[in-house]
Amino acid sequence: MQPPRQVNQTMVGLAVVLLGIGGCGLGATVPRDQAVVLEPGEGMMVVAVETNLHLNVTFCRDADFIQCVDLPAFTADSPVAISRVPVGRYCLGRITAEVAFGTYGYVEAFSRDSTTCFDVGRAVLSYPGHLVYRDAGDDGLERGWDQRAGFEKTVRRLYPKLASWRFEVVDTGAP
Numbered sequence: 001m002q003p004p005r006q007v008n009q010t011m012v013g014l015a016v017v018l019l020g021i022g023g024c025g026l027g028a029t030v031p032r033d034q035a036v037v038l039e040p041g042e043g044m045m046v047v048a049v050e051t052n053l054h055l056n057v058t059f060c061r062d063a064d065f066i067q068c069v070d071l072p073a074f075t076a077d078s079p080v081a082i083s084r085v086p087v088g089r090y091c092l093g094r095i096t097a098e099v100a101f102g103t104y105g106y107v108e109a110f111s112r113d114s115t116t117c118f119d120v121g122r123a124v125l126s127y128p129g130h131l132v133y134r135d136a137g138d139d140g141l142e143r144g145w146d147q148r149a150g151f152e153k154t155v156r157r158l159y160p161k162l163a164s165w166r167f168e169v170v171d172t173g174a175p
Helices: 004-021 151-158
Strands: 042-050 054-061 068-070 080-086 088-100 103-109 117-120 124-127 130-135 141-146 166-169
Touching: 042 054, 042 117, 080 088, 080 151, 088 130, 117 124, 124 151, 151 166
Parallel strands: 042 124, 042 130, 124 166
Antiparallel strands: 042 080, 054 068, 054 088, 088 103, 088 117, 130 141
16 A cells, blocks of 8 residues: 555646646736746737637647647637747637527537647747637528738737737638
8 A cells, every 4th residue: 555645646646647638727818918028939829709609719739639728718899819828830629609698509629630720939929810700690600710901900909018029920721
């Protein structure tokens, strides 16, 4: 029988491994009024969403669907988030849409074959475009990527402490 201290260490190690498998902890959302000092090898992903739903969006590093960034909920009134992340390729992993009173109407999980990806560069604000995900009623869902000219000015207005950062429009490869 193992001494209690070793059992506890084993349980803590197992919990850390299980949390890592779930994709917890990669990236940190940047508050609008916060200045950022990045560690070497970090950049920032600027995600904007055009939606008429309440969305939770997850991006995963290198489409591995293990190292993931869960962004805060997006709504029509809160359509932009910036997350501080390790430099690398990020792919759309999952979209969960709340349709009414806390119930989830759409959960869309992406595979390596169905996802879109973009690169986050070192010490830049990487903007892949607006993720369009709208309930179009009887016509189903409108979805895709739309890069918006002039969006850099909006980001600089919303995040004044990031105004001096280089803003880079990055390609998702989506039509």
